[in-house]
Amino acid sequence: MNAGRNGLGRPGEVVATWVRRGGALACALGLALGAAGAWAQGAAAAPAERLALGLIVKLKDTQVNSVVRLPASVRPSDTAQAQRLRMAAATNRKRVGFLVQKPTAYGAHVIHQGHYTTVAEAEAEAAKLRQDPDVEWVVVNRMERAAATGVQFGITTTAGNAAYLTHKWLQRRADVGLGVAGFRDAWDRLNNASKPGSIPSPLDLSPVVVAVLDTGKLTHPDLDARTPFGFGYDFVSEVQFAQDGNGLDPDPTDPGDYLVSDYSSTCTAHDSSWHGTSVMSMLTPLADDPATLMGPGALSMLPPSVAKVLPVRIGGTCGALVSDIIEGMLWAAGVDYQGSPGINQAPARVINLSFGGQGNCQNTDPKSGDALYRQTIATLRTKGTLVVSSAGNGDSSDTARGYVGPTRPASCPGVMAVTALRYDGSKATYANTVDGTRSSAGYFGLAVAGGDSISASSAESLNLLSDRGPRGAVGVALEGDICDNLGRCYVSMGTSFAAPQVAAVAALVLSVAPTLTVDQLVSVLLETATPHPAPSASSCNLAAQTVGNCTCTTAACGSGVLDADAALDRAIRDHASSGTFSSPSLYASYFVPQRLQSAGKSGGGGGGATDDLSLLALMASVLGLTWWRWRSEAQARAMRTVRTVRIRGDRLKGGKR
Template sequence: MHKTRALRPLLSALALAALSSATFAGSADPASAPPELPTDRLIVKYRSEASSTVLARAKDAATRRGHRLELLRRGGLGTHVMRLERHLPLADMRQLAREIAATDANVEYAEPDRILQAMATPNDTQYGQQWHYYEARGGINLPAAWDLTNGSGVTVAVIDTGYRPHADLAANIVGGYDMIKDTGGSNDGNARDTDARDPGDYATYGQCGLFSPSHNSSWHGTHVAGTIAAVTNNGNGVSGIAYGAKVVPVRVLGACGGYTSDIADGIIWASGGSVSGSPANPNPARVINMSLGGSGSCDSTSQNAINSARSRGTVVVVAAGNSNANASGFSPASCSGVIAVAATNRNGGRASYSNYGAIVSVAAPGGDTASGSANGILSTLNSGTRGPGNDNYAYYQGTSMAAPHVAGVAALVLSRNPSLTPDQVASILKSTARAFPATCSQCGTGIVDAYAAVVAAGGGTTPPPTNTVAEIESNNTGSTAQLVREGYTVTGSISSSSDVDYYRVNINPGSTLGVRLTPVSTANYDVYIYNSAGTQLASSTLGTGQVDSTSVRNNGTTVATYYVRVRYVSGTTGSGGTYSLALD
């Protein structure tokens, strides 16, 4: 019988990425940028008391853009709150505000009356190290999705090595089953039973075949389950993607991996099907995660089990494999009806180990500890080398880590719309995935986008967030530089010939900051990049209307802070002196 193994990650010690101290001041903000909601209001502050004639100028500016503007009320700071007849995108409202300010010297400032919302940022102490959730370049856009759902009402089966009752996970574990029939490799001394706890998947020399090497326990299932549904907002440890969901652990992998027959039974049982000799699963799973695999195309037993699960409405998510090869040569990644997941690194490109190919559906963060342990995926684990030890956390890498990101997002989608079929869930995940910011050939349709997927499932009425932010004055010096995430585009303006705009960006080790400055056709603006000591590293100084682009690479071993300066040379300023600054 064919044996399947956990897709073993490379282990690394728990570590924090050291942030470089910027001479210009400031530090990285780990919070994800929330979606910008349309608004129907403007705030206008006049230098002196505004008369009806002065207010008419603001109304005229709105009329020229085809809108009706009226005074709603006076604000507590001496401002005038103005209302349009309908909501407009923030970019349009900012443009209207600029035009109002440009046509009236008495306007001290004008700006959109933005609509803000509570943001679901967890208080878990190590959430800041889970870059794979919130970073604009390599993350899955998760915080915005949490404002809509946390996965409650959905059960996810983790078919793996079992689980440890980790303090940051146990509350979200329900039921479970040990499906390993062979006591020789089970390491728990018995065959199938209702105890899915992981005794360790260690093996001694020669245990798994002639001259087979020994290995320590991986606690693989515990790490996978933590990514899906670690207890969240408990002021401790890490966060889970679908932390309102429940996990049913199904133990199928022991010291030497697991038999296809056991895994197939696990698939059927987890999805609510009947397995001879085993009690019915009281918690049927809407999502199954299998971070396991072996070489060879999909076999009939695995395919039939997957078909059985899908017939009961269960979404099956599998890891594509860690062999840097075409996933068509691996099972169960090559089975029909599954969502096969490739792995990306922190820069959003294909992880060096990840399998690829036409059968891959989407990609998700799998990490790359070769560039630093903190560039891996942090989740729940156990300190024991053979048998169980203490609860701990560790960074792993692998498509084993990528798959549970997708399984967790699938749980969020189903929590928002339980009526969706497996094919509909797969279609949503693939159609809403965001474009790769780095090379990831044959990695599916993109990096899974939690917020966009939830919205597409019926999770909200607001449009998905875009990676665009507006310039915030005053940012005329390095010490007041506006913090912008890598992967975002700034919409800014040059108000006068003396106006200078500074932005600061934190770049990971080994990553390249690319800068592209697009001015209006009637302006000539130049762009420069400096390090934290103020030394100029790169620049682009092309002529009027031309796009300036330049880049700099962080060759260090820690996060580096760079400063991007936009300088006026000639041409248009004021309300028409706009530019787009892409930081990628």
């Protein structure tokens, strides 16, 4: 990866200049170079700021589209070739250079120069391009980060078969503290309500799918129980950051997101996080599996035929691109579009997204960076899908203090933003705040235990599943059993692990009340939340720049503490139904993205901009044409020079006569 990233250097800059000056034909050469994978990776000095990979650009439609649809996802009324020519013309007018252009599945294009830049540099290019009359909107393709952190404690671990005892987040509030969701009580209620003679009546459970948009999954009985073979998809589009040797493909397996050497101050050398595996381990394990390491998960009382977990890989090295996140969200919710991947046949009613980035999602300007998230989430809500997103962990360092306000997309209207608590119900040191009092903010806020940092104690850990491999996977194990030779064991914590608990409760509610709309589901979760307790910590000071461990208020930690048992009780008594949710058919007949037409793994399609051989042929044709014209002009100049010399010679000879 490092060799590829530093392999092009100045020639890449020459090509970018040619693209700016040469119009549509030169743009085709830029596309050809971009399709050749490592060729398009220019050498750039390691940026010291947050990273971005180019821009997501939506051109204005050439005619009014009659389909009521997400503006970012309608089919362009002109052809793919016309779109490329228009993009070349717009970037040429505003002197914005790029090497790679890829159509997305939602009607926009990703353009970039083959390497990361700082967000500030990308914003400067976006500001220029937004001024072009043919551009509808431009979004910086930021690299979002997982909302997880971790520390090492010197602890003595328990045996794997007693793992449940270390999972305090699953247990009763009376035994652990007021910051947990009370899953054990909810399980008891579900068991009793499912028995003959129960009040109001025996439950008829309905299927529900929870999508986890993350770094992918590993193979283990605890993780496979709710993810049948062939379930899920990989949307990490950039080969050089995917670590699996290709772009989009139907295999959501996590190959590791390690980095061998520093790329920037915010993307330094690191081991694989196995973040998606840890998140999924909170949901997927069964209650009665003798091979379990994890013990039960939050969905354990639902049979695997009822509750499934859909792994959607969107995160690779250094994070997840906004363009990949958006496409993964649309696919997970069953928003139909042409090409590969085809429509998701198991659409999710709940999406868990534990990645986030800078931005408060409050800018309503259609050309702002917030617009794409806002419109996508609005479409998912229409489809009947709730997005649950982690609020973020300050600067994500081991000693981080939370920021005031959640990251994007947790801050977007219609999203359930989740922050993390300690087991006693106070705000976790690192957790960003979520405001449960501002209806104008548009998002909804809840809180639940997510572990805490070294300023607390090892008793605050979650002890989830991970892998022993620092790079590639070598064996799934409990984090508490992955220790160094000094007995220090790595454990995760973060708002990343608070969000899937809310997603799990939403799934429990939908399993007994499948006809609920997103608004009704949100109401159940918020109205049954427990008021924030008042432990000994001082109240959260929202006037400060950062907020550490403190006593929660509604303005700091949302509407209350997630209550799994109360939410399930409300669903059973007021909304229980054996029907199904009537999801609108949001078919978008947009063009087949060219990047999905290239030869790749069966059923998938590579991450190139278009077919490599076709583009190489195009590149050869352009270079050949350029060389032929240069040679013809050179020959013409030479002939004129020879003719002039001969004329002058004849004149000299004539003078002597």
